[in-house]
Amino acid sequence: MKIISMIAMTIITFLSSFSASTAQTQDPLIFATVDRPPFAMLETESGVPEGFSIDLMTAIADEIGRDLTFAPAESFGAMLDAVKSGSVDGGIANISITASREAEMDFSQPIFESGIQILMPAEVSTFGQIGGLLTREIGTAILVALGLLFGGGMMMWVFERRHQPYFDRPAKDALFPSFWWALNLVVNGGFEERMPQSKPGRFFAVILVVASLFVVSVFVATITAAVTVEALQDNVDSINDLDRRNVGTVVGSTSADFLNQRDIRFTGYISPQKMLMDFDAGIIDSVVFDGPILAYHVSANPKSKARVIERVYRPENYGIALPTDSAMREEIDQALLTIREDGTYDALVKRWFGANFRY
Incomplete structure (x- = not known):
């Protein structure tokens, strides 16, 4: 009689433990996440998290037959801390698998191939690049050059107005012709038929030619420097x-x-x-x-x-973060393989990243 009672008690205890274990495995999974569009988006019109990682984890939970609840975290670090402490069943968003993180938690097999890249302002058009060169320094250089040409031309008018017909005109009528003469002197070396006739005019013309070598060099150097700086600022090689x-x-x-x-x-x-x-x-x-x-x-x-x-x-890989020695790792990896094989994974990539996205 005692043997029968002991057997009955053993069976009851086993069934009770089995029932408790079964109930525990059927509890909803709780996965922490954080706002990281398009992988996880918490601020939605429906109030329900959306995104590639959210949809993927939902598909995994369906595959292993478990309900799923997402626990929004205030920050990326808070999400990882919740996983480390075991207060949640795991974390999912855009979690890069690294050696330091692997030492503190477990990871599923990679769920997404990623990498660190650089976001820059869009390339400007040629017209925009030219506009970008119109800096204060270049504007000042242009005004100074024009002023020197006008001043030099009018000085030559003072010296030459009684010695050759080209400069024999009133001051107001001589402004542009004198400027044009000085410009051609700097650019082309002057006009042979309008060579200065007076001694002061010839001496001043020599000074203008020699000085123009320095003026043109400085002006070209200023433009070149501006172009170089603009190129360096726009390009990241x-x-x-x-x-x-x-x-x-x-x-x-x-x-x-x-x-x-x-x-x-x-x-x-x-x-x-x-x-x-x-x-x-x-x-x-x-x-x-x-x-x-x-x-x-x-x-x-x-x-x-x-x-x-x-x-x-x-290059980096994203994974599903799990507490150390999580019993769910094998289940999640198997479900993820099934989802990749049956086309669900490709459909999610197409939905969130477009049909032309390559991974």
Whole structure:
């Protein structure tokens, strides 16, 4: 009788434990996320998070037969902290898989290929480039040159007005002819048939020719310097060219680590949205951040007049962050493989990044 009772108690205990375990596995999954368009967008009209990563995690949860709830985090760091502490089942957005993060949490297999790129103002037209050269320095140089030509021409009129017909005219009528004579003297060496006849005129003409060599050299050097500076400011051929620009990135991101490693100064932002707003407003003139997010900003805001440099400076992969030794890692990886094989993944990429996007 005692043996039968013991067997019954064992069966009841096992069934109770099994029921509790089954109920626990059926609890909704809680995944932290943060606002990172187009991967995760929290401020939507419906009030429900949207985005590529949101849709992907939803498809994964459906594949493994679990309900899913998203827990918005105040910042990217807060999302990762929630994953590390185990207060959520995982985190998803645009989370780069790095060695330092892998040491503190687990990751699924990569869900998206990304990389660090640069956002720059759009290339200006030829007319805009010419307009950009009209600086105060160049304007001053032009006015000084015109003043010297007018002054030199009128001085020659004073010396030559009684010695040759070309200068024999009233002062008001001699303004342009004298200026034209001085201009041709500087550019072409003067007119042989209008060679100065008076001794003061000849002496002054020699001074004008010699001085014009320096004036023209200075003027050309000023224009060349302006063109060079304009070209340097508009072109970024390497990451080192950012030293001359006002760079922005998100603090605590892999982009910030990338810039710190190269001793490139930058303005740090808490959110990409504020950073991109400042870029559009001209407060910063370049952004170093995740390429897909920058590309989405350009496509979603055609009036922003921005372009993404094609070069990827550091390739990265995004993954789903999980607490260390998470029992769900294998399930999520298997579900992700299924989603890739059945075309769901490609459909999500097409929806959020367009049919021509290559990954």
